[in-house]
Amino acid sequence: MGVKSSILSGFYRLSIKERIRKLKEITDLTDEEVKLLQSQGALDFTIADRMIENVVGTMPLPLGLATNFIINGRDYLVPMALEEPSVVAGASKAAQMTRSTGGFTATTTDPVMIGQIQVANLTDPEQGKEALLEHKENLLAVANQQDPILVKVGGGARDLLVRRLETQLGPMLVVHLLVDCRDAMGANAVNTMCEALAPLVEDITGGKVYLRILSNLAVYRLARAEATFPKEALGGANVVKGILHAFAFAEADPFRCATHNKGIMNGVDAVLIATGQDFRAVEAGAHTYAATREGGYQSLTKYEETPDGDLHGTIEMPLAVGLVGGATRTHPVAQLCVKILGIKSARELAEVIVSVGLAQNLAALRALSQEGIQAGHMKLHSRNVAVAAGAVGDEIDLVAKRMIADNRVRFDHAQKILEELRSQH
Ligand code: MEV
Numbered sequence: 001m002g003v004k005s006s007i008l009s010g011f012y013r014l015s016i017k018e019r020i021r022k023l024k025e026i027t028d029l030t031d032e033e034v035k036l037l038q039s040q041g042a043l044d045f046t047i048a049d050r051m052i053e054n055v056v057g058t059m060p061l062p063l064g065l066a067t068n069f070i071i072n073g074r075d076y077l078v079p080m081a082l083e084e085p086s087v088v089a090g091a092s093k094a095a096q097m098t099r100s101t102g103g104f105t106a107t108t109t110d111p112v113m114i115g116q117i118q119v120a121n122l123t124d125p126e127q128g129k130e131a132l133l134e135h136k137e138n139l140l141a142v143a144n145q146q147d148p149i150l151v152k153v154g155g156g157a158r159d160l161l162v163r164r165l166e167t168q169l170g171p172m173l174v175v176h177l178l179v180d181c182r183d184a185m186g187a188n189a190v191n192t193m194c195e196a197l198a199p200l201v202e203d204i205t206g207g208k209v210y211l212r213i214l215s216n217l218a219v220y221r222l223a224r225a226e227a228t229f230p231k232e233a234l235g236g237a238n239v240v241k242g243i244l245h246a247f248a249f250a251e252a253d254p255f256r257c258a259t260h261n262k263g264i265m266n267g268v269d270a271v272l273i274a275t276g277q278d279f280r281a282v283e284a285g286a287h288t289y290a291a292t293r294e295g296g297y298q299s300l301t302k303y304e305e306t307p308d309g310d311l312h313g314t315i316e317m318p319l320a321v322g323l324v325g326g327a328t329r330t331h332p333v334a335q336l337c338v339k340i341l342g343i344k345s346a347r348e349l350a351e352v353i354v355s356v357g358l359a360q361n362l363a364a365l366r367a368l369s370q371e372g373i374q375a376g377h378m379k380l381h382s383r384n385v386a387v388a389a390g391a392v393g394d395e396i397d398l399v400a401k402r403m404i405a406d407n408r409v410r411f412d413h414a415q416k417i418l419e420e421l422r423s424q425h
Contacts, residue, residue: 002342003027006075007096008067012089023065023340027077033336037063042333051330063274063333064088065340066267068095070103071225071355078356079337080270085380086373087266090363091356097233101310104227104358106351110180112158112220113320115190117175117201121208125171128205129162132175135204136160142200143177143193150189155182157193175201178220183346185278185322190214216284217292218318223354226314227362228306234366240311242369243362247303254297260361261290264300264315267360271353275341276327276334278320285318301361315358319350382409389414395421 003026011019017038024034036042041058049055066078066088080088098104122128132139143157150156159178164171177197179190194212202209231240250260265283272279291297301315323346328334343349367373379400386399389411395418402417403409 003075003077006067006069006077011067027340036332036336043331047330051327061273066091066095066356068092068099069355070099071106071352076352077340078271078352079274079340081274082270084266086376087270087360089376091267091359094359094363097229098227100233101228101230104225104355106223106225106355108347108350109220109222111182111346112178112180113186113190113218114215114220115177115179115194116211116213116215117177117194117198117209118211119173119175119201119205119207119209120169122171122173122205125164125173128173128207129164131204132162132201139197139200143197146193146196147189150182153182155180173205173207183323184325185320187214188325216281217288218285218320219289221318221320222316223319223350224314224316225355225358226312227358229311229313229362231309231311234311237309239366239370240305240309243311243365244303244305246365246369247299250299257297257299260299261287263364264357264361267356268353271356272321274334274337275349276331278326281320285320289318301358313358313362315354317354317357319354321349321353322346323349378404378409385409385411385414389418391418
């Protein structure tokens with residue numbers, strides 16, 4: 001399914017109940033699914049207890065919808081789960097700014113993951129390497145025997161490389177098994193293959209195998225997106241200049257670049273969590289990818305001014321996500337989020353996520369190089385303070401606005417304004 005249009009103007013002004021009603025109107029969520037969204041403990045204890053060990057409860061997060069996204073010509077409403085204010089609003093705003101130029105264009109490479117097999121205690125590492133390469137076809141065949149279903153759907157072990165490493169415990173070989181994981185994230189498939197190959201690798205090399213595990217530096221499983229943000233939509237040529245300066249700062253300084261990339265991951269992680277993905281895996285891959293690029297730790301996004309003075313942004317990062325297996329299948333809310341997205345493949349999910357990463361970064365750089373991010377935070381925070389002070393209905397916005405105008409967003413001030421308001425009426 002998916003949505004015809006992801007523009008939901010005024011969505012933020014509705015109550016949660018009204019938003020869910022609107023969502024039901026524009027998607028084909030069932031009554032059951034709507035009930036699930038409305039229930040505050042949407043993850044059943046029996047499911048939670050099967051997911052990890054020693055379960056004593058569940059830990060819910062707010063789930064928001066980012067609006068306005070056009071990706072590869074299609075509209076998406078993007079579910080985001082996180083605790084931080086301004087992220088959903090920032091992504092939605094950036095997505096809106098690029099609608100007039102067609103939104104985001106995103107691509108992915110084949111979903112190929114790397115499994116690593118570490119071989120030590122080699123008397124002749126070079127000869128071990130040669131022997132492994134001689135047995136490559138057999139090793140690939142044994143790997144594929146481990147997962148006939150993956151092979152049947154067009155995936156499976158594709159290639160095998162051998163690297164020599166100099167370590168503090170002497171030379172080692174590392175076998176890289178390249179596996180096309182199709183719609184799976186792939187950790188289980190790849191780890192099973194690596195474990196199955198280990199005894200053969202020992203026989204072939206005469207060495208000792210220690211680790212057999214997937215690498216999160218998924219350099220073959222890349223997602224890319226690009227978009228043009230017209231200068232008028234951004235707020236003028238000065239804003240374009242500000243963002244280019246923010247980008248130059250990140251490229252020149254790892255202290256800044258860590259925060260710059262963190263802003264990208266605000267968006268990326270929120271969609272990963274909403275759809276039940278292994279966000280730690282993507283985090284590890286993203287930062288290592290950024291760190292192993294030429295010139296040291298680099299930004300995952302790039303910006304340049306177009307000949308018309310608009311801003312063109314690109315992003316590239318490893319993105320290992322799956323739609324089969326894992327929490328995506330077991331967590332009912334994750335399933336619901338996949339349905340709201342209306343995605344059909346893991347690659348399409350990665351294309352959405354990488355676009356959100358670019359949007360999130362653009363929104364942060366725009367705010368940081370102009371008014372700063374506190375203004376946006378304060379708007380939301382002031383509403384919370386107003387509610388805490390007892391404001392209801394229209395009072396909430398009135399109290400919040402007054403606190404911002406007075407530059408005093410505090411509980412006692414909210415109470416004072418509220419008293420004044422009520423005495424006037
Ligand atoms: C805060 O969570 C994210 C930002 O710090 C990102 C950035 O500085 O680019 C606003």
